[in-house]
Amino acid sequence: MSLPLTPERLPWPFASLYEKATRLVIESYYSGLAREVAGFLEKGRILDLGTGPGYLPVQIAKRAPAITVVGIDLSRSLIKMARRNAASAGFAKRLHFEVGNAGRLRFPAESFDMVLSTGMLHMLRDPVAVLRESHRVLRCGREAWFLDPARVSSQIDKEKWKASFSLFERFMYIALFIHVRLDPPKTVTKSDALQMIRSTPFKDFRITERTGEIRVRLRKDPEP
Numbered sequence: 714m715s716l717p718l719t720p721e722r723l724p725w726p727f728a729s730l731y732e733k734a735t736r737l738v739i740e741s742y743y744s745g746l747a748r749e750v751a752g753f754l755e756k757g758r759i760l761d762l763g764t765g766p767g768y769l770p771v772q773i774a775k776r777a778p779a780i781t782v783v784g785i786d787l788s789r790s791l792i793k794m795a796r797r798n799a800a801s802a803g804f805a806k807r808l809h810f811e812v813g814n815a816g817r818l819r820f821p822a823e824s825f826d827m828v829l830s831t832g833m834l835h836m837l838r839d840p841v842a843v844l845r846e847s848h849r850v851l852r853c854g855r856e857a858w859f860l861d862p863a864r865v866s867s868q869i870d871k872e873k874w875k876a877s878f879s880l881f882e883r884f885m886y887i888a889l890f891i892h893v894r895l896d897p898p899k900t901v902t903k904s905d906a907l908q909m910i911r912s913t914p915f916k917d918f919r920i921t922e923r924t925g926e927i928r929v930r931l932r933k934d935p936e937p
């Protein structure tokens with residue numbers, strides 16, 4: 714049974730649970746992805762859509778001193794956490810986080826060298842608007858990478874995660890468990906992604922699937 718219970722943004726009572734889960738996969742997930750990003754883009758400005766607690770931007774900043782990242786998210790609580798995480802890692806100057814909707818970006822056209830997003834695609838009400846906005850803000854010849862889901866849940870050490878819960882988080886975990894049973898997270902398939910992309914100006918793209926994760930790489934056409 715699936716009910717339309719899930720809001721697009723991560724609701725605040727679940728934010729700290731999510732942050733604790735992602736913290737456990739920094740080394741096994743975000744660090745490897747950040748290495749790939751730093752190998753692909755040496756310098757410039759990246760936009761991370763649905764940035765959550767900001768662990769991917771922090772890992773990128775560690776590996777690429779000439780990169781700055783702007784992270785946006787609909788969740789105010791997660792943006793606060795992302796700012797805290799950037800500051801405690803010493804990257805407050807190169808990482809900027811703000812509340813914002815990926816489907817209605819405030820940034821001018823062609824203002825980013827790369828767009829990234831992990832684990833957001835399946836949550837979107839209007840994924841086509843997000844892909845179109847990504848195309849608009851990308852500089853010509855540059856890429857957007859959408860990875861979904863962020864393979865967080867399959868990688869976390871559940872016992873370690875649960876052991877870190879406060880009393881409030883224990884209640885929230887039970888609520889989350891019931892919620893997921895009633896309204897399981899959606900998955901974006903290759904053909905879903907293809908259908909989305911067809912309604913955008915992206916012509917050059919590659920979709921791959923690996924161990925439960927879909928990776929959509931989209932390249933904006935170089936200037937004519």
Ligand SMILES: C[S@@+](CC[C@H](N)C(=O)[O-])C[C@H]1O[C@@H](n2cnc3c(N)ncnc32)[C@H](O)[C@@H]1O
Nearest residue numbers: 722723763764765786787814815831832833863
């Ligand atoms: C599963 S979390 C992934 C967070 C982070 N990228 C990570 O890998 O840990 C998805 C995030 O996307 C955010 N989100 C969903 N729809 C959004 C939208 N339209 N604009 C901005 N953020 C959005 C949610 O609030 C949530 O924090």
